[in-house]
Amino acid sequence: MNSEKSPEFCCPVPIDGYDRIMMAHGGGGRLMHRLIEGLFLPLFNSPYLSARHDGAILEFGARKLAFTTDSYVVHPLFFPGGDIGTLAVNGTINDLAMCGARPLYLSAGFILEEGFPIETLRTVVESMSRTARENEVQLVTGDTKVVDRGKGDGIYVNTAGIGIVEANRPVSPAGVRPSDVVLLSGDIGRHGMAIISVREGLAFENPIESDCAAVASLVLSLIQAGIEIHCLRDLTRGGLASALVEIAEATQVEVAIQETAIPVCNNVRGACEILGFDPIYVANEGRFIAFVPPRDAERALSLMRSHPLGAGAVEIGAVNKGTAGIVTMKSSIGASRIVDMLSGEQLPRIC
Amino acid sequence: MNSEKSPEFCCPVPIDGYDRIMMAHGGGGRLMHRLIEGLFLPLFNSPYLSARHDGAILEFGARKLAFTTDSYVVHPLFFPGGDIGTLAVNGTINDLAMCGARPLYLSAGFILEEGFPIETLRTVVESMSRTARENEVQLVTGDTKVVDRGKGDGIYVNTAGIGIVEANRPVSPAGVRPSDVVLLSGDIGRHGMAIISVREGLAFENPIESDCAAVASLVLSLIQAGIEIHCLRDLTRGGLASALVEIAEATQVEVAIQETAIPVCNNVRGACEILGFDPIYVANEGRFIAFVPPRDAERALSLMRSHPLGAGAVEIGAVNKGTAGIVTMKSSIGASRIVDMLSGEQLPRIC
Numbered sequence: 001m002n003s004e005k006s007p008e009f010c011c012p013v014p015i016d017g018y019d020r021i022m023m024a025h026g027g028g029g030r031l032m033h034r035l036i037e038g039l040f041l042p043l044f045n046s047p048y049l050s051a052r053h054d055g056a057i058l059e060f061g062a063r064k065l066a067f068t069t070d071s072y073v074v075h076p077l078f079f080p081g082g083d084i085g086t087l088a089v090n091g092t093i094n095d096l097a098m099c100g101a102r103p104l105y106l107s108a109g110f111i112l113e114e115g116f117p118i119e120t121l122r123t124v125v126e127s128m129s130r131t132a133r134e135n136e137v138q139l140v141t142g143d144t145k146v147v148d149r150g151k152g153d154g155i156y157v158n159t160a161g162i163g164i165v166e167a168n169r170p171v172s173p174a175g176v177r178p179s180d181v182v183l184l185s186g187d188i189g190r191h192g193m194a195i196i197s198v199r200e201g202l203a204f205e206n207p208i209e210s211d212c213a214a215v216a217s218l219v220l221s222l223i224q225a226g227i228e229i230h231c232l233r234d235l236t237r238g239g240l241a242s243a244l245v246e247i248a249e250a251t252q253v254e255v256a257i258q259e260t261a262i263p264v265c266n267n268v269r270g271a272c273e274i275l276g277f278d279p280i281y282v283a284n285e286g287r288f289i290a291f292v293p294p295r296d297a298e299r300a301l302s303l304m305r306s307h308p309l310g311a312g313a314v315e316i317g318a319v320n321k322g323t324a325g326i327v328t329m330k331s332s333i334g335a336s337r338i339v340d341m342l343s344g345e346q347l348p349r350i351c
Numbered sequence: 352m353n354s355e356k357s358p359e360f361c362c363p364v365p366i367d368g369y370d371r372i373m374m375a376h377g378g379g380g381r382l383m384h385r386l387i388e389g390l391f392l393p394l395f396n397s398p399y400l401s402a403r404h405d406g407a408i409l410e411f412g413a414r415k416l417a418f419t420t421d422s423y424v425v426h427p428l429f430f431p432g433g434d435i436g437t438l439a440v441n442g443t444i445n446d447l448a449m450c451g452a453r454p455l456y457l458s459a460g461f462i463l464e465e466g467f468p469i470e471t472l473r474t475v476v477e478s479m480s481r482t483a484r485e486n487e488v489q490l491v492t493g494d495t496k497v498v499d500r501g502k503g504d505g506i507y508v509n510t511a512g513i514g515i516v517e518a519n520r521p522v523s524p525a526g527v528r529p530s531d532v533v534l535l536s537g538d539i540g541r542h543g544m545a546i547i548s549v550r551e552g553l554a555f556e557n558p559i560e561s562d563c564a565a566v567a568s569l570v571l572s573l574i575q576a577g578i579e580i581h582c583l584r585d586l587t588r589g590g591l592a593s594a595l596v597e598i599a600e601a602t603q604v605e606v607a608i609q610e611t612a613i614p615v616c617n618n619v620r621g622a623c624e625i626l627g628f629d630p631i632y633v634a635n636e637g638r639f640i641a642f643v644p645p646r647d648a649e650r651a652l653s654l655m656r657s658h659p660l661g662a663g664a665v666e667i668g669a670v671n672k673g674t675a676g677i678v679t680m681k682s683s684i685g686a687s688r689i690v691d692m693l694s695g696e697q698l699p700r701i702c
Contacts, residue, residue, distance in 0.1 A: 013470045021467040026497025039469070040493060043476045044459075044483075048491035056491035058456055058513070063411055069458035069511055070494045105409055107420035108395075109509045111462070116372040118390070119364045125394045132395075140399035140407035142391060143421045145507075146377025147700065153502040158460045160420055160511030162409070349498065 015039060024345035028237025028283070031343060033246070052250045053172045054098040054234065057165060064165035066101035068092060071158040075349040077124065080194050081210030084157055085127030087285060087351055090214045091236070092161040093135055097216040098232040098288065100167025100223060106132060107160045108142040113152030124155060135214045137161070163216075167223050173250040175230035180319040181297035182255060183290045185215065185304055186312035187263035188240050192282035192347050193271045202274070204267050213286030218307045222290070227300045231291040234284070236351055241280040242341045243289060244327045252324040257317030257339075259331045280329075281342055283350045291319065366390060375696035379588025379634070382694060384597070403601045404523045405449040405585065408516060415516035417452035419443060422509040426700040428475065431545050432561030435508055436478030438636060438702055441565045442587070443512040444486055448567040449583040449639065451518025451574060457483060458511045459493040464503030475506060486565045488512070514567075518574050524601040526581035531670040532648035533606060534641045536566065536655055537663035538614035539591050543633035543698050544622045553625070555618050564637030569658040573641070578651045582642040585635070587702055592631040593692045594640060595678045603675040608668030608690075610682045631680075632693055634701045642670065 013019060015038040016031065024031040041049055048056040055068030072088040082090075089106065096103040108128065112121065132139050169175070194210040196202075215234070222229060231251075233243040240262065248255045264272075264279045272279050286309060292300050297315060304310030322328075327339040364370060366389040367382065375382040392400055399407040406419030423439040433441075440457065447454040459479065463472065483490050520526070545561040547553075566585070573580060582602075584594045591613065599606045615623075615630045623630050637660060643651050648666060655661030673679075678690040 013473055015469055019469055021463045021465060021469060021472070021497055023465050023497050023499065026463065026495055032495065035469075035495065039473060039476060040495070043473070043480045044490045044493075045480065046489055046491060048489065049493065056456070056458075058491065060411060060414055060416070060515070063414075065411070065416075065513075067456060067458060067513060068492050069460045069509070071460040071462050071496045071509060073462060073496045073498050105407070105418060107407075107418060107511050109420045109422040109460075109511075111422050111424060111507055112372045112377065114372060114374050118366055118370055118372060118386075121372070122364055122390060122394070125390060129394045129396070138397055138399065139395045140397055140409065141419050142395075142400065144377055144383065144386065144391070145422045145424045145700075146372055146374050147424050147504060147507075148374065150501065151504040153498060156462055156496075156498075156507070158420070158422060158509035158511075160458050160460075160509075162416075162418060162513065164411070349496075 023348045027345035027348065028242050029342035029344060051172060054095040057099060066096045066099035066163045066165055068095040069158065069160040070095060071156060072351055073156050073349050074351050075153060076198055077154060079198050079210055080207050082212035083124060083127050084155060085124040086131045086212055088157040088159045089128050089131040090212055090285060091351060092159040093137060093214040093216050094234045096161050096163035097219040098234055099165060100171035100229060101163030101165045102220060103137045103161055103163040103216050105162045106137055106139045108139055109158035110144045111152055111156040112146050113154050114146060114149040116154045135216060166220060167229060171229050171232055173231055173247050176247060176251045176253055176291050176319060177230060178253060178319050178321045179294055180230055180291040181294050181315055182257060182317045183292065183301055184314055184316045185288050185310045187265050188235060188284055188287055189264055189268040189272060189279035189282040191285040192350055193268045195350055196275065196347055197271060202271060206267055208267050208271060211284055211286035213309055215286060215288055215309050218304065218309045221307060222300055222303055225303055227296045228293055229290055232288055234288040236283050236285060238341060239281040239283055241339050245339065245341050248327050249325045254320045254322035254324060255317060255327045256320050257329050259329050261314055261316040263312050263314060277346060281346050283347065374699045378696035379593050380693035380695060402523060405446040408450060417447045417450035417514045417516055419446040420511040421446065422507060423702055424507050424700050425702050426504060427549055428505060430549050430561055431558050433563035434475060434478050435506060436475040437482045437563055439508040439510045440479050440482040441563055441636060442702060443510040444488060444565040444567050445585045447512050447514035448570040449585055450516060451522035451580065452514030452516045453571060454488045454512055454514040454567050456513045457488055457490045459490055460509035461495045462503055462507040463497050464505050465497060465500040467505045486567060517571060518580060522580050522583055524582055524598050527598060527602045527604055527642050527670060528581060529604060529670050529672050530645055531581055531642040532645050532666055533608060533668045534643060534652055535665055535667045536639050536661045538616050539586060539635055539638055540615055540619040540623060540630035540633040542636040543701055544619045546701055547626065547698055548622060553622060557618055559618050559622060562635050562637035564660050566637060566639055566660050569655065569660045572658060573651055573654055576654055578647045579644055580641055583639055585639040587634050587636060589692060590632040590634055592690050596690065596692050599678050600676045605671040605673035605675060606668060606678045607671050608680050610680050612665055612667040614663050614665060628697060632697050634698065
């Protein structure tokens, strides 16, 4: 079978010297991007995928729909601030929001491991149902598969989502322009550090809560106010740094940010120091960056700050005409360094 | 967390005496339906899900879209007639076709196990890409997650799909009418027996090939010819029997079929006899049933037979005014028996 090998189906294996999947291939860093660029993009060969966006924009007559999917394999299933169910609904809502779309409909695909407690399944499904209801999205179609004991990890959830695009200009990496201002919707690193604290059994006076939340209403408030949004990106696997590098590389601009402008709460900073993590690489589940033209930056920031999920919004940098495809960060002592993606894995199975 | 327990969130656990997930909860039979009815439907509480259809029909202005999802956990990954990649594309295309829709766009979510060979991943992705291209659907958005060794089984694939509804009346279980004729698109049991033959190492003179195929073009030819299709259902997990029982129960009609009318090829029949399976419960991946009014039955049958994937189409029964919610089958010796779903699991991880 699979004897047909047309010329377009040529991608080199091994990729970057790896002939087997490593945990890092799912980590949101350089290796994951090399797998996408080296295997999925050439084989699927689709302009939608090549746009390197959080979702695809599909045209149906005069209407534009956004379509996206994510699987959720987070471990542990329950963590301070959420669980795999809230994550699976919020995460896909956020990917639609990053396309400038109003999320409307979700699908849910469950892969359950033999022996998984039905009571726990009920708790997860309740979380999904409640989170969907709170965000006015409907779960309209689903599927359940069961795999043998030892071939899963309790429960994996896939959600796909459909939203209707409300932004009147394309919101995507291709929209980024020199001189754009980069806004960050709040403090970073909470989701990743909440997960790792549970895994490592770290006890803090104030436990770190995940920022897991659906930011669609915040994004829609910017669109409705007429803010000219050029690009949005949520800061999941790979964190703020990877999101910035992805956009800089996809659009061949230079993004320059100020380290001192990036808010990190004290217990996240403390946990990062203990564990040797850099907060700019730690995953978030309710934070995003927005690229807007300078004339709209102040108004966008003030709108964001008036929304509970954007109360800590700040300007962290701008798009320069400098060296294309890189991200630079000026530190507190004034030195500037190039920010790259991590090549490997910082925190596996974070979402 | 999850402390909110509103009254609508009441569903009894254990379900049917089970407090843990069993393989049979994914088998397409009675236990899976009890899990759906006892847990997912009450918690998600959506009219779309309650329709018990292969997909949801969503209205966007004058256009109706079909939206569906399935995860694929088939074992082995490769089998005569297909692999997990062809299955993941064809299966979701077929679910859209069963809604009377033209499949247009797919998402793909991969859950990869650490250590999975990248060469095998490439083969699967090539299959998906080729199958999508052959059926004029586009893979437009995706996601990759990696789980630790021992927490997966190489690769699981989720696809969600969007299609545009072309039927000018609803194609769904609710459309079934007394006196409708039941058409079957071809011989049954090939997918399930192809999988089990590989697993059990059964060698036949003519190996059993899966019927894995996308039937959308066949369904669309019926719609374009103006056939009044009342309901369609593909015969995957649980086979022909479960599909008929699902529809009979959902619409509270009696469906009466003739056992002698159901085509089963000789090597499938032989393998079923050896292994003690009844072909009417064995999964198919390229077969469906159609409920049409008597006046359209002959023309529909002749159209189906003119398509390569419907060459063996037959009339197998009709909808009666008898006892509601049951399926009866008349055997070769003229005796009639009630056909029920299997309660348990005949063939795990068939798709």
